[in-house]
Amino acid sequence: MAQLSIIVNGQRHVNEIADNILLVDYIRETLALTGTHIGCDTSQCGACVVHVNGISVKSCTMLAAQADGAEVTTIEGISDGENLHPMQEAFHEQHGLQCGFCTPGMVMSAIELVEKNKDLSEQDIREGLEGNICRCTGYHNIVKAVQTAASKMQR
Amino acid sequence: MYATRYSKPKNIEEGVSALHAAEDGKLLAGGMTLIPTLKQRLAAPDCLIDLSTIGLSGISGAGDGLIIGAMTTHAEVERSADVQKQLPALSVLAGGIGDRQVRNCGTIGGSIANNDPAACYPAALLALAAQITTNKRTLAADDYFTGMFETALAEDEIITEIKFPKTHKASYAKFGNPASRYAMVGVFIAKTDAGGLRVAITGAGQDGVFRHNGLEAALAQSFDVAAIDATAIEDSELMSDIHASADYRAHLIKEMSKRALQAIG
Structure with a gap:
């Protein structure tokens, strides 16, 4: 067991944790934040995918x-109270999801991609989301959503 | 995942002590191979020793060549202005490993310590005649890679940094596995003062990364695509697996060599 002190979504948590617990299990089971999914x-x-110190990682x-x-x-x-993050809004507007299971990870990856790269081409977005798989194969609208969000976030 | 202990040493000495104290301790770098291995229960170390806080990260471009700390991530190598200026082929190589999240965590030291036969970095280190510095000694890449998943590292040896010599020409081309982006074949062609002209192949050899004598001799004679075309690529020592036959890998070696050469400028 080890003591973990971590800030999640702006709130500090201090917990005794098992040495071999994965970050995703801590987030889902200890903190009950079940928006982060386990797909594979x-x-x-x-x-x-979540952000750890501003970097996207597979938790x-x-x-x-x-x-x-x-x-x-x-x-x-990522939302500001009731106001969705521009990336969430764009996924909503462009119908960038079908079953929605991959969406949290897609959104988190896409936010980092857009924050760190200017003037993303469609190809850049497709390559930038290589680590995220959509089993519904809804990639076209996901790419459109990221393009829409990028134009808002970088305006 | 089996139960295991986790320790976070503050310096190399503490890391070595933790390794000695453990029955079967494993060094944890970026974890991009080790953690999936643990989750699949293919390994059960009693202690994981995290190297992230002992100051092994960073890139220095001063003087002749580049020095890259062992815990520097692929994303950091990809984006480094020093690497892009002095050794752009290495930036390209780092930017083609896995996916973005793997590049955000995976490290150069972790990659070469694991020495996966399909990893990209071993080809760069061998072609560029890089030197690997550990807590005990400095090793030439030629002496470091000793076989599939095998290296010259001792059980309690920790890689601290990798030094790349002054490079005149360098280029890497890989045919990535469409699912994993591991190299089905990767070819690194380089000309350095330290190592001369070298062609290193990853993803194809039964014993991991290797230099291709035939291609090196042909390119030494004539540094052009025709020389590669005229070189016979033997397939008897190449890997055959579900991804590709030895024969197909031999074909890819020739094609990737041509692509690397064409991009070398």
């Missing part, structure tokens, strides 16, 4: 202990 559990699908491939002292943002932490 083999580091491939990206449904579990199923990181121990919670590794995130000790870090600031974590999950899908629950």
Whole structure:
């Protein structure tokens, strides 16, 4: 057992955790933030993407202990009260989801992609989302959503 | 995942002590291979020793060549102005590993410590005649990669940094596996003062990364695509698996060599 001190969506949490608990399990089970999904559990699908110190990571491939002292943002932490984040709004407007299972990870990956890169081409967006798999294969509208959000976020 | 202990040493000495104290300790770098391995229960170390807080990250472009700390992530190498200026082929290579989240966590030291036969970095280190510095010694890349998932590292040896010599020409081309982006074949062609002209191949060899003598000799004679075309690529020592036959990998070696050469400028 180890002591974990972590800031998640702006709120500090201090917990005793098992050394081998994954960050995604800590987020979902200890903090009950179930917006972060577990799709494949083999580091491939990206449904579990969160931001750790501003960097997008697959939270199923990181121990919670590794995130000790870090600031974590999950899908629950990106809206401003009732106002959706521009990326969420764009996924809504462009119908960038079908079943919605991959959406939290897609949105978190896409936010980092847009924040760190200017003038993204369609190809850049497709390559930038390589770590996120949509089993409904709804990629066209996801790309459109990211383009829409990018134009708003970078205006 | 089996139960395991986690420790976060503050310096190399503490890391080595933790390794000695553990029965079967494992060093944790970016975790992009190790954690999936643990989750699949393919390994059960009793202790994970996290190297993220012992100051092994960073890139220095001063002097002749580049020095990259072992815990520097692929994303940091990809975006480094020093790497882009002095060794752009390495930035391209780093930017083609896995996906963005893998590049955000995965490290150069972790990659070469694991020495996956389909990893990209081993080809760069071998072609560029890089030197690997550990807490014990400095090793030439030629002596470091000793086989599939095998290296010259001792059990309690920790990579601290990788030094790339002054490079005149360098280019990397890979045919990535469409699902994993691991190299089905990756070819790194380089000309350095330290190593001369080298062609290193990853993703194809039964013993991991290797230099291709035939391509090196042909390109030493004539540094052009025709020389590659005229070189026979033997497939008897190449890997055959569900992704590609040895014969197909031999074909890819020739094609990726041509692409690397064409991009070398």
